[in-house]
Amino acid sequence: MPLKIGNPGSVLGMAGLLILWNLSWPPDVSGSQTRKPNFLWLIAEDMGPHLGCFGTKEVWTPNLDRLAQQGMLFTRCFTTAPVCSPSRSAFMTGMYQTTIAAHHHRSHRDDGFTLPPGVRLATDWMRDLGYFTANLRQFPAGVDLGPSVLNVGTGKTDWNFTYYGKPFDSDRWEDLKSHQPFFAQINFYESHRPFRSPPRADPSKVEIPPYYPDHPVTRQDWAKYLDAISELDTKIGAVLNLLQRDGLADNTVIFFFADNGQAHVRGKQFCYDSGLHVPLIIYWPKGIPMPPQFRPGTRSQQLISAIDFLPTMISLAGGRKPLLMQGRVFLGEQADPPRQYVFGARDRCDETVFRFRTVRDSRYRYIRNYTPERPFLQPNGYKEKQYPVWNLLKELDREGRLTPVQKFLTAPTMPAEELYDTLTDPHETKNLVESPLPEHREALLRLRTALDVWLAETDDQGRFPEPEAIARARGATQPQTNPNRPAIFDKPPPKNP
Numbered sequence: 001m002p003l004k005i006g007n008p009g010s011v012l013g014m015a016g017l018l019i020l021w022n023l024s025w026p027p028d029v030s031g032s033q034t035r036k037p038n039f040l041w042l043i044a045e046d047m048g049p050h051l052g053c054f055g056t057k058e059v060w061t062p063n064l065d066r067l068a069q070q071g072m073l074f075t076r077c078f079t080t081a082p083v084c085s086p087s088r089s090a091f092m093t094g095m096y097q098t099t100i101a102a103h104h105h106r107s108h109r110d111d112g113f114t115l116p117p118g119v120r121l122a123t124d125w126m127r128d129l130g131y132f133t134a135n136l137r138q139f140p141a142g143v144d145l146g147p148s149v150l151n152v153g154t155g156k157t158d159w160n161f162t163y164y165g166k167p168f169d170s171d172r173w174e175d176l177k178s179h180q181p182f183f184a185q186i187n188f189y190e191s192h193r194p195f196r197s198p199p200r201a202d203p204s205k206v207e208i209p210p211y212y213p214d215h216p217v218t219r220q221d222w223a224k225y226l227d228a229i230s231e232l233d234t235k236i237g238a239v240l241n242l243l244q245r246d247g248l249a250d251n252t253v254i255f256f257f258a259d260n261g262q263a264h265v266r267g268k269q270f271c272y273d274s275g276l277h278v279p280l281i282i283y284w285p286k287g288i289p290m291p292p293q294f295r296p297g298t299r300s301q302q303l304i305s306a307i308d309f310l311p312t313m314i315s316l317a318g319g320r321k322p323l324l325m326q327g328r329v330f331l332g333e334q335a336d337p338p339r340q341y342v343f344g345a346r347d348r349c350d351e352t353v354f355r356f357r358t359v360r361d362s363r364y365r366y367i368r369n370y371t372p373e374r375p376f377l378q379p380n381g382y383k384e385k386q387y388p389v390w391n392l393l394k395e396l397d398r399e400g401r402l403t404p405v406q407k408f409l410t411a412p413t414m415p416a417e418e419l420y421d422t423l424t425d426p427h428e429t430k431n432l433v434e435s436p437l438p439e440h441r442e443a444l445l446r447l448r449t450a451l452d453v454w455l456a457e458t459d460d461q462g463r464f465p466e467p468e469a470i471a472r473a474r475g476a477t478q479p480q481t482n483p484n485r486p487a488i489f490d491k492p493p494p495k496n497p
C-alpha cells in the first residue's frame with residue numbers, strides 16, 4: 001500500500017531517516033554559554049491520577065501536592081499503552097510502540113529485537129546535547145528514604161527491545177552533582193502489585209468506581225492501592241530533600257508521572273481512561289528561565305501524551321526535536337500546537353490476546369476492538385493471581401449479584417466499538433456508539449476518522465497478527481518466524497554525510 005507523505009513508516013527508511021538521525025548533530029554547544037537545566041524523571045508504576053491534588057480522598061500525598069502547587073499539574077496526560085513495556089518503549093523513544101513494533105507486552109525479551117534505524121533511546125538524544133544520564137538505584141548512605149529503602153530506584157527499564165551498549169551512564173545519586181547537566185530517572189515500585197505499604201486508608205471511606213461491586217474485597221483492595229501511593233509520596237519527599245541537600249533543587253526540572261494507569265481490573269491493560277490516564281506534575285526550578293507556557297501553581301487541561309515528554313525535554317535542553325519523532329513539544333519556545341487527540345493501543349499481554357486502538361479528545365473517548373469475540377475476563381494469570389476483584393466479579397456474577405454496569409465486565413463478548421463522554425460519564429460506563437444524538441454521532445464519526453488516519457500515518461504494526469505459536473509461548477519470539485517486523489528494519493542504517 002502506498003504510504004502518505006508524513007507517514008513515519010514510509011519515510012524512516014529513506015531521506016527522512018537521515019533527518020531523524022542527524023537533526024541534533026552536531027551536538028549543541030550553546031550550553032557553554034547558558035546554564036542548562038538538569039532533568040529528573042520520577043516514574044511511578046501503575047497509577048491513575050489518585051493524589052490529594054487531584055481531589056482523591058484517603059490518600060496522603062503532601063510532597064506531590066506541594067510539587068504540583070509550586071509547579072504545574074497536567075490533568076489530561078495519557079500513556080500510549082496501558083501496560084509497562086509498550087508504554088515505556090514509547091515514552092523512552094518519543095515514538096508510538098505500534099510504529100516501532102514494541103506493541104506486544106514483553107514480546108521481545110529474548111529475541112534480540114532492536115529499535116529501527118534512526119529511532120533512539122532518550123539517553124542517546126540527551127548525550128548528544130552534553131547530558132550525563134542515570135537510572136538511579138544507589139542513594140547516599142545514612143539518608144532516610146523511608147521504610148523499604150530497597151524499593152527506591154528499582155532501575156526498571158522493561159523496554160520491549162534490546163539495547164546494545166550502556167543505556168545509562170550511572171546508577172548512583174552521588175554522581176549527579178559532579179556531572180551536570182544530567183538527565184536522571186528514578187523508578188518507583190510502590191504502586192505496582194502486590195501492594196505492601198503500611199495500612200492507612202479507611203476501606204469504608206474510599207471511593208470506588210461504579211463498575212466494581214461495592215464489596216469489602218473491593219474496598220480493601222482499593223485502600224491498599226491508595227496506601228501504596230501514600231508511601232510513594234514519602235519516598236518522593238525524601239528524593240526532593242536530597243535535591244535540596246546537594247544544591248540541585250534550583251536547576252533541576254522535575255517530571256513526575258506514571259508508566260501506565262491504575263493496577264485495577266478495568267485499568268491496566270485496558271484502553272479506558274483508567275488504563276491510560278496518569279498524573280503529570282512538572283516542577284520548574286527558579287534558577288532556570290521559565291518557558292513561556294509555564295504557570296506555576298496552575299492546572300493545565302491540555303492533552304499530553306507520554307511520548308511528548310522526550311521531545312519536550314530535548315527542546316528544553318537546547319536541542320531540536322528530531323523531525324520524525326512522533327511526540328510533540330508542549331513547553332518552550334519551540335512548542336508545537338496543542339494536541340487535539342491522544343492515541344493509545346493495547347496488544348497481547350502475556351498469554352492474553354486482545355487488540356484495542358483508541359483515540360481521545362478533550363471530552364470523548366473512542367475505542368475500537370479488533371477482538372470483540374473475546375470476553376473482558378479472558379484468562380490472564382497475572383490478573384487472576386494478583387487482582388482480588390477479578391475473581392470477585394466472577395463469583396458475584398454466578399450469584400446474580402452484579403449491576404448492569406458491572407455485568408459489562410463478565411459478559412461473554414465485548415463491543416466492537418465504544419464511545420464515551422468523559423465529561424458527563426467520567427467512569428466511561430455508558431457506551432454512546434448507538435446514540436442518535438447529533439453531538440454523539442458527530443463525535444463518533446470524527447474520532448473514527450481520527451483513528452483511521454493515525455493507524456495509517458503511524459504504520460500500525462499491530463495489523464499483522466502474531467503467529468499463534470508465538471502468542472502461546474508468551475513472548476518467546478524468534479525474529480525469523482516473526483512477520484511482525486516493520487519494513488523499516490530491512491532498510492540499511494543511514495550513513496552520516
Ligand SMILES: [Ca+2]
Binds near residue numbers: 046083259260
Ligand atoms: Ca507499569
